Amino acid sequence: MFGAAEAAGAVEPGFLLENAYVVPLVMAASFVLTLAIGKRLGKHASWIGIVSIGFCFLFAVGVNVQWYGYVHDSEHAAESHAEDGEESHGDDTEDPAEDEDAARAEDPELPAGDEGALVVPAAEGAGPMVDGESASARGPPTVAAVAEEGEGGGEGHAEYTIEPVTKSVTWWTNGTVEFEVGMLLDGMAVMMLFVVTLISLLVHVFSTDYVAGDRRYTHYFAFLSLFSAAMLGFVMSQNTLQLITLWELVGVCSFALIGHWWEEKPNSDAALKAFLTNRVGDVGLLVGMIILFFAAGQTFDIIEINTLANTGDITHTALLVASLCLLAAVMSKSGQFILHTWLPDAMAGPTPVSALIHAATMVVAGVYMVARMYGVFWNGLVIGGSSINALAVVGGLTVLGGAGLAFVQSDIKKVLAYSTVSQLGYMVMALGVGAWTAALFHLFTHAFFKAGLFLGSGSVAHAVHSFDMKKDMGGMKQFMPKTFWTFVICTAALIGIFPFAGFWSKDEILAGASQLGGDGSYTAFLVVGSIGALMTAAYMTRCIYLTFFGEFRGAHHGEVSHGTEDHPVEEDHLAADSGHGDDLEAAHDPHAGDHGLPHESGPRILVPLYILAGLAIVAGFANIPNSGALSWWPEDFALVFEHLFEPRGGYFPSLTEAGPTGAVFAHPKFDIVIALSSTLLGLLGIGLAYAWYFKGLGPHGITQRNRLAGVGHRILVNKYYFDHLYTGIIAGGVKGPVARATNWFNKHILDGVVDGVGKGAVVGGRFVYETIDQKVVDGAVNGSGYAAEGGGQVFRIMQTGKVQQYGAILFAATVVLAGIFIVVI
Amino acid sequence: MDDLMLNQFLLLSAILFSTGVYGVLAKRNAVIVLMSIELILNAVNINLVAFGAHNGTIAGSVFALFVIAVAAAEVGVGLAMVLVIYRNRKSVDLDEVAQMKG
Numbered sequence: 029m030f031g032a033a034e035a036a037g038a039v040e041p042g043f044l045l046e047n048a049y050v051v052p053l054v055m056a057a058s059f060v061l062t063l064a065i066g067k068r069l070g071k072h073a074s075w076i077g078i079v080s081i082g083f084c085f086l087f088a089v090g091v092n093v094q095w096y097g098y099v100h101d102s103e104h105a106a107e108s109h110a111e112d113g114e115e116s117h118g119d120d121t122e123d124p125a126e127d128e129d130a131a132r133a134e135d136p137e138l139p140a141g142d143e144g145a146l147v148v149p150a151a152e153g154a155g156p157m158v159d160g161e162s163a164s165a166r167g168p169p170t171v172a173a174v175a176e177e178g179e180g181g182g183e184g185h186a187e188y189t190i191e192p193v194t195k196s197v198t199w200w201t202n203g204t205v206e207f208e209v210g211m212l213l214d215g216m217a218v219m220m221l222f223v224v225t226l227i228s229l230l231v232h233v234f235s236t237d238y239v240a241g242d243r244r245y246t247h248y249f250a251f252l253s254l255f256s257a258a259m260l261g262f263v264m265s266q267n268t269l270q271l272i273t274l275w276e277l278v279g280v281c282s283f284a285l286i287g288h289w290w291e292e293k294p295n296s297d298a299a300l301k302a303f304l305t306n307r308v309g310d311v312g313l314l315v316g317m318i319i320l321f322f323a324a325g326q327t328f329d330i331i332e333i334n335t336l337a338n339t340g341d342i343t344h345t346a347l348l349v350a351s352l353c354l355l356a357a358v359m360s361k362s363g364q365f366i367l368h369t370w371l372p373d374a375m376a377g378p379t380p381v382s383a384l385i386h387a388a389t390m391v392v393a394g395v396y397m398v399a400r401m402y403g404v405f406w407n408g409l410v411i412g413g414s415s416i417n418a419l420a421v422v423g424g425l426t427v428l429g430g431a432g433l434a435f436v437q438s439d440i441k442k443v444l445a446y447s448t449v450s451q452l453g454y455m456v457m458a459l460g461v462g463a464w465t466a467a468l469f470h471l472f473t474h475a476f477f478k479a480g481l482f483l484g485s486g487s488v489a490h491a492v493h494s495f496d497m498k499k500d501m502g503g504m505k506q507f508m509p510k511t512f513w514t515f516v517i518c519t520a521a522l523i524g525i526f527p528f529a530g531f532w533s534k535d536e537i538l539a540g541a542s543q544l545g546g547d548g549s550y551t552a553f554l555v556v557g558s559i560g561a562l563m564t565a566a567y568m569t570r571c572i573y574l575t576f577f578g579e580f581r582g583a584h585h586g587e588v589s590h591g592t593e594d595h596p597v598e599e600d601h602l603a604a605d606s607g608h609g610d611d612l613e614a615a616h617d618p619h620a621g622d623h624g625l626p627h628e629s630g631p632r633i634l635v636p637l638y639i640l641a642g643l644a645i646v647a648g649f650a651n652i653p654n655s656g657a658l659s660w661w662p663e664d665f666a667l668v669f670e671h672l673f674e675p676r677g678g679y680f681p682s683l684t685e686a687g688p689t690g691a692v693f694a695h696p697k698f699d700i701v702i703a704l705s706s707t708l709l710g711l712l713g714i715g716l717a718y719a720w721y722f723k724g725l726g727p728h729g730i731t732q733r734n735r736l737a738g739v740g741h742r743i744l745v746n747k748y749y750f751d752h753l754y755t756g757i758i759a760g761g762v763k764g765p766v767a768r769a770t771n772w773f774n775k776h777i778l779d780g781v782v783d784g785v786g787k788g789a790v791v792g793g794r795f796v797y798e799t800i801d802q803k804v805v806d807g808a809v810n811g812s813g814y815a816a817e818g819g820g821q822v823f824r825i826m827q828t829g830k831v832q833q834y835g836a837i838l839f840a841a842t843v844v845l846a847g848i849f850i851v852v853i
Numbered sequence: 854m855d856d857l858m859l860n861q862f863l864l865l866s867a868i869l870f871s872t873g874v875y876g877v878l879a880k881r882n883a884v885i886v887l888m889s890i891e892l893i894l895n896a897v898n899i900n901l902v903a904f905g906a907h908n909g910t911i912a913g914s915v916f917a918l919f920v921i922a923v924a925a926a927e928v929g930v931g932l933a934m935v936l937v938i939y940r941n942r943k944s945v946d947l948d949e950v951a952q953m954k955g
Contacts, residue, residue: 829954831947832886836878 039101041193041213042094044087048264049195049211051084051091051221055257059250066246073246074236077253081232084260085225095218099190099672106188189677190214192331196266205326210266212330215673216399216468220263223475227388228256230636234483235380237632238490248288248378255281259389263396267328268317271400275313275361275393279306282390286377298376305370309360313397316353319346320404334403334679340688347408354401355418362394363449364456365426369750371449372433375441375495379486382441386448387479392471395455399468402459406681411462412691415545416552420460424556426453429748431563435570436744438498440485443571447522448478450560454537457557461550463540463696464681465651465670470537472669473521473529473647480518480640487511487633488575491626497574498581505576507626510634512576514641519572521644523565523710526703532648534561535703539696554702561706565713573721580626656698670695862903870896883935883945887928894924 058080066073196210211217232252239248258277265271280303287299317328323346324333336342358364363371371391375382385391398405398419409417430449437443451474458467485495488511494500505512521528524535534557541554628634652658654666674680681693719725746752828834869892876889898917905913939945 827954829951831950832878839874839878 039098039105039191041098044090045094045098045193045213046195048087048091048193048213048221051087051225052257052261052264054080054084054087055253055260059254059257062246062250062253066250069246071240071245074232074249077249078229078232078236080253081225081229081256084256085229088221088225091213091218092222095213095215096672098193099215102190103188190675191677192675192679194266194331207269208267208328209270211264212266213264214675214677216396216675217264219468219472219669219673220396221260223472224256224259224263224388227384227475227479228252228259230479230483230639231380231384233632234383234486234636235378237630238380238486239378244288248285251281251284251288252381252384255285255384255389259393262393265330265400267330268320268333269328271330271397272310272313272317275357275397276310278390278393279303279310279361282374282377282381282385285381285385286374288377288381292376295376298370298373302370302374305367306360309357309367312353312356312360316350316357319350319353320401323347323350330400331677331679334401337403337407338678338681338687340407342404342407344407344688347404349408351401351405351408352418354397354404355422358394358398358419358456359422360394361397362391362452362456363426363430364394364422364453365429365449366750368426368430368449369747369754372437372442372445372747375439375445379441379482379489382445383479383482383486386445386482387475391448391452392455392475395452395459395467395471398456398459399464402464403679403681405459406462406693407687407689409460410689410691411460412545412681412687412693413689415550417460420457420550420553423453423455423457423460424553426450427457427556427560428563429453431560431567432744433747434563434567436741438574439495440488440497440501440571440575441482441495443497443567444478444481444485447481447564447567450564451478451522454534454557454560457553458537458540461537461541461553462544462693463537464693465674465695466533466536466540468673469651469669470530470533472650473533473644476640476647477518477521477529477644480514480637480644481522483633483637483640484511484515484518485575487629487637488515488626490629490633497571500581501575502578503576503580504626507580508628510628511637514634514637515576516572517641518644519568521648523568523714524561524706525710526707527645527648529644529646529648531703531707532651535698535706536651536653536696538702538706539699542699542702543696544694558706558709562709562713565710566717569714569717570721573717577722653698657700657703658698667695856907859903859907862899866896866899866903869893869899881946881948883938883947883950884932886947887931887935890931891924891928894920894927 058076062073062076066076069075192212192214194210194212196208199207199209201207232249235248235252239245242248255278258274258281262271262274262278265274283299283303286302287296290296290299320333320342321328323342324336327333333342337347356367359367360370374385377385405419406412409419411417411419427450430446430451430453434443434446434450437446451470455467455470455474458464458470488501488504488508489495491504491508492500517528521530524530538554538557538561541550541557544550651669652661652666654661654663658666676683681687681691683693686692743749873889873892873894873896876892877886880886880889898920901913901917901920903913905911905917935945938950942949
């Protein structure tokens, strides 16, 4: 592999790129250090975490800068290398692979099985380089053809590969299978390094104010560190085993942080729910990865698995089953529909944790995993060649389902939680329709504005000590203008108003849905995405109205009601209890009771908000397309994100060569119609919500008057009855009979077996005593005694004591012996 | 010594041996039993000397000398035992010396 890289012009990754593995290690060290000496440092314990994550952030920025150079070098090396194709003929060792590959490129029908063992090592070793090599081997005409194809696809770049920076050590060996730990640094890992460290840093700073005085202050920061470490390790996992391990570690940290205020039963319940719901999907992850492990010839290596999937060396059935199993994991981890129920309950944790979970770590792990194993999903679900597939369906359902639920929440964090569910749906849907870059780009921009929204809600909640918009908020605009404006900017980005970040990423997803796929379009998902945009705009406007406009409905600080009895009926018990959690916090707030009305938060809360709002404005410019109506945009500033972070190599679906599914990976072009229509839908949503809430227009109270509307409202309030389904029907329906069956089993079978064994032992013991011991053993002992005595009785007769008799016998015996002696001889 | 002479010696030896055996088995007096044992030994001695002379070697005579020495020792010990038995029982009747009866 490295020999090939040198032949292609020796692109050296920089020092920081080579050593990026220290980033998670630093955070892990920070975790240990905070736990070890944090208690002694008191409120300065957070400094360990902040300094560590600050260092990691700077490191990640450095990594990104070096990655920029690395990509640039790779591109140039490939171009100059392609121009003088003569040189590469000296590279004899690569020739068989090149020829095979050239043959494959010319004849896509060539069955994979015929290629034998020769190609497989080549695909393993030089996989990412194969395209560039074969292009050069085939000489200038092919290069021209490739370049044409590139331009035809609107890329403007020749086909080149970017070698991922990998480094690994063998953990242990079992037979021929090597278990490795290592890092795999390619575009998406580098991008995630930046996002995770940045969000984590801001969350750390925000938290120093937000959880100040908490009784488990050090515990909190320790787990923030571990959470960051797990996620950072996860994004640069080199093999699937490491991926699973760190995936689980992320889950454990989220469990610990969601249940941070575990004294309240609902909080610990929420933590358990998050953990257990994730277990359901993790089974899928485990099974899927095991299938891939065996299908790819007993390897955990992510690049190798993806490469083999792309070359068609893994059967389509294996890929299909594996990707469906992995999809289950995505559904639980990334809060996709039907396994999303844990995610809103996870709001029981402290708000900065929610921001971290929803923006950068826990929930994006699922999306990231799909992106990471995209070769498997692309080929397994035939993403490029169909117009509907499981991944897109799950994503599409989640977009609408999550957005619908966001309308009826009175807890500001739950609105945002369902918004996250919905936005994750967009990402998964984008991956499902083949718009890989759009999905990752949406992940990138979403991280900033959603973290901004969560921290903004935290800022508001910090002032009013509640998350209940209907009961304790309203009119916050006058008290907290700075928070308000950052919130509005982030909301605009979420809705997708031009030119905020969400506009660009959401538009790219919609363009992908309209242009990619086997029939040229995933039309159904374009519709879903557009409706989702409308709904997003409406529920976010409702959220802003309830929080920042109207009359202030909350109690003044001195008289904060600790009771939760008078919460609205529709209010979920968990929401009430996250309020409890905040009361706990309020009790530690040194400023509590100093003033009457809520007031603006301090700088440690506002500065992260400013930064995130700023990024929510500008992050979208990272991937401005230069096609369609925007084709005038200068190429150097266009599609920077795609150019930098999209993997190019054998382990990713190829832009030029049709894989085993017969589809070529493509990028959507900017479509002014979609951009305008989605923006208009967003504005329409804002307008409708504005008319309804601000102006009081529309049929208010229809849920009471109209039966149908009432049913719809009740379904939404009860969250589509998923919780009833899970805890009531599935868990409740199962646990009773199962408990009875288990009891019966225990009483009759297990106890029967145990009793039977006991009784059998008694009977056996008695038999052994009576028969074997008493009769056989003792009989033998006594019998030998009797025999000896009897023998003695017989022989004593001979013992007369008369010497002469003895002598006579002796003589007689001698005579007899002598006679025998004489006769015989 | 020719074969005829040897036969006569062997015959004498056999008569002596048989007489000895008879004495040992039949007589009750311990002293007579000891004397009969001497007869048996001497029958053997005659055999040894006769065969030695017949074969022209002195090995038989030498062996006979050893037997005589051993017999003297045996008689010494035997008479001592008879004496002790007599002192204890005032009798040398072998039928009465039957403590070993089982």
